Amino acid sequence: GESVGLHLPTLSVQEGDNSIINCAYSNSASDYFIWYKQESGKGPQFIIDIRSNMDKRQGQRVTVLLNKTVKHLSLQIAATQPGDSAVYFCAEAYQGGKLIFGQGTELSVKP
Amino acid sequence: EAGVTQSPTHLIKTRGQQATLRCSPISGHTSVYWYQQALGLGLQFLLWYDEGEERNRGNFPPRFSGRQFPNYSSELNVNALLLGDSALYLCASSLGQGSQETQYFGPGTRLLVL
Numbered sequence: 414g415e416s417v418g419l420h421l422p423t424l425s426v427q428e429g430d431n432s433i434i435n436c437a438y439s440n441s442a443s444d445y446f447i448w449y450k451q452e453s454g455k456g457p458q459f460i461i462d463i464r465s466n467m468d469k470r471q472g473q474r475v476t477v478l479l480n481k482t483v484k485h486l487s488l489q490i491a492a493t494q495p496g497d498s499a500v501y502f503c504a505e506a507y508q509g510g511k512l513i514f515g516q517g518t519e520l521s522v523k524p
Numbered sequence: 525e526a527g528v529t530q531s532p533t534h535l536i537k538t539r540g541q542q543a544t545l546r547c548s549p550i551s552g553h554t555s556v557y558w559y560q561q562a563l564g565l566g567l568q569f570l571l572w573y574d575e576g577e578e579r580n581r582g583n584f585p586p587r588f589s590g591r592q593f594p595n596y597s598s599e600l601n602v603n604a605l606l607l608g609d610s611a612l613y614l615c616a617s618s619l620g621q622g623s624q625e626t627q628y629f630g631p632g633t634r635l636l637v638l
Binding site for chain 1: 528555557559565566567568569572574579580582614618621623624626627628629630631632
């Protein structure tokens with residue numbers, strides 16, 4: 414079946430700590446993955462993506478890791494800030510223009 | 525550069541009515557996608573339009589339909605509204621139609637069916 418799942422529905426971290434959000438996917442043929450951030454009342458905001466020919470990709474304060482062997486990806490946020498508080502979704506690009514989203518992980522940053 | 529825009533921001537309808545939601549993609553983007561985000565659920569793929577044609581649809585009944593105009597903007601129509609159609613409807617656009625094209629989302633239209 415089609416599924417992209419998240420291991421942790423909620424994550425609470427202290428400001429300044431690093432955050433790690435995990436995601437499992439089921440389609441071994443998928444070759445493109447995206448992380449989105451959704452703040453309350455807003456649409457999902459693109460954070461970072463990774464293609465299957467890569468294991469790691471870094472952005473500003475964010476890193477995505479892809480392990481195709483176990484069909485797992487993770488989002489790492491360095492020096493987490495209160496503005497990082499949001500729901501984070503991983504998405505798997507499926508055929509026919511379709512993105513398959515996980516249920517989301519709510520990240521709460523304590524000052 | 526302006527992002528994806530959607531209108532209206534909120535829409536209230538009663539059961540049985542029709543709802544029309546609108547989306548303008550990022551300038552230069554030709555593909556438009558629609559997703560439903562119901563309370564407590566993730567984003568569910570509804571429809572994909574590219575170059576004025578419907579390219580794919582998700583597991584939704586035919587009363588969910590839409591179209592894409594020559595300027596690449598799009599409209600989603602939901603007929604015979606049910607209470608369960610209450611959700612945030614999100615539009616996204618991408619530069620091309622490949623499976624590795626990044627989809628950028630708008631703010632959504634929140635539809636409430638009473």
